[in-house]
Amino acid sequence: MVEDFILRALIASSIAGSAGGFLGCLVVWRRLAYIGDSLAHMTLLGAALGFFLSPFPLPLAIFLVTLLCALAIPFLQHIGGLTGDAVLGLLAHGALAAGIVAMSFVPFNPYINLETYLIGDILSTTWDEIILIACGSALACGLILWRWRRLVTATLHAPLARAEGLSPSGLRIILMIALALYMTMAIRILGVLLATSLLIIPPLIAHTWSSSPPMMALSSVTVGLAMALAGVGASFVYDTPTGATIVLVGTGAFVVALLARLMIGRSRP
Numbered sequence: 001m002v003e004d005f006i007l008r009a010l011i012a013s014s015i016a017g018s019a020g021g022f023l024g025c026l027v028v029w030r031r032l033a034y035i036g037d038s039l040a041h042m043t044l045l046g047a048a049l050g051f052f053l054s055p056f057p058l059p060l061a062i063f064l065v066t067l068l069c070a071l072a073i074p075f076l077q078h079i080g081g082l083t084g085d086a087v088l089g090l091l092a093h094g095a096l097a098a099g100i101v102a103m104s105f106v107p108f109n110p111y112i113n114l115e116t117y118l119i120g121d122i123l124s125t126t127w128d129e130i131i132l133i134a135c136g137s138a139l140a141c142g143l144i145l146w147r148w149r150r151l152v153t154a155t156l157h158a159p160l161a162r163a164e165g166l167s168p169s170g171l172r173i174i175l176m177i178a179l180a181l182y183m184t185m186a187i188r189i190l191g192v193l194l195a196t197s198l199l200i201i202p203p204l205i206a207h208t209w210s211s212s213p214p215m216m217a218l219s220s221v222t223v224g225l226a227m228a229l230a231g232v233g234a235s236f237v238y239d240t241p242t243g244a245t246i247v248l249v250g251t252g253a254f255v256v257a258l259l260a261r262l263m264i265g266r267s268r269p
Helices: 004-029 031-054 058-080 083-105 112-119 127-146 149-154 158-163 168-189 196-205 213-238 242-267
Strands: none
Touching: 004 031, 004 149, 004 168, 004 196, 004 213, 004 242, 031 058, 031 083, 031 112, 031 168, 058 083, 058 168, 127 149, 127 168, 149 168, 158 213, 158 242, 168 196, 196 213, 196 242, 213 242
16 A cells, blocks of 8 residues: 555655646746746745745745846846846845845744755655645646637747737746746745646646647646656655656656657668
8 A cells, every 4th residue: 555645745746747747848948947947946946935924825925026026037137137047046036135135034843844945855745735736736837728729829920920920938937827827836835945846847848849839738738747756755765855856857768768769760761
C-alpha cells in the first residue's frame, strides 16, 4: 500500500508537471525561459510579504507580488531605456534578495522554513494544498486555452498576428497572469530554485519529436507528467531530495531524447 505522503506527492507533482508542460510550450516558443526563472525568484518576496500580512492568504500574496513584478517589466524597459534581459536580471535578483532579507525579519515560527521556499518540500504537501495547486493550475491552463490560437499565432506567426490586428500587449498580460498563477503553485513543490524546470524541460523534450504546436503541447503535458511521477518514485527508492530528483530525471530524459534524435537523423539516407 502506498504511504499517504507519497500519494500526496505523486498527485501534486502530477498536476504541476502536466500544467508546467502545457504552459512551458509558450515559454519555449517565445524564448521566455529567463522570464520564468525571474518569476520564480519573485515568488519568494511574495511569500515573505504574505507572512508579514498574516492572516492575509499566503498564495494570494505570492500571486499578486509576482504578477505586479511581471507587469512592471515593460514599464521599466520603457522609462529606463533598458533591454528586456537587463530588466529581468534586476527584478529577479532584486526580488530574491529582498525576499531573503524580508524572511529574516519574520518572527520566529517553527512552521516557516526558508529552505522550503528555496528548494521546495513536496513530501509535506497537504490535501488542502493539493486542492489549491489543482485549482491554480487549472485556472492558469484555462487562461491559455481561452486564447490558445491567438497566443500561438502571435508567437509563431508574428506577421499574420499583426495582419489580424492581435494585441501583443494584451496577449502578454494573459500569459504573465497564467505564469504567475503557476509559479504561485509550483514554489510549494519545487521551490524558487527549481520551479522553472517544469516549464522548460518537458517542452524541450517534446520538441525533439513533435511536428506541430498541438502535438508538442500534448507531448509536453505527457512528458511533464511522466517526469514528475518518475522523479517522485526515484526519490522514494533512493532517498534523495524529491524536487531535485524530478529535475534530474527530466534532464536525463532530455539527453536521451536528444541522442536518439541524432542517431535517427544519422541513420536516414
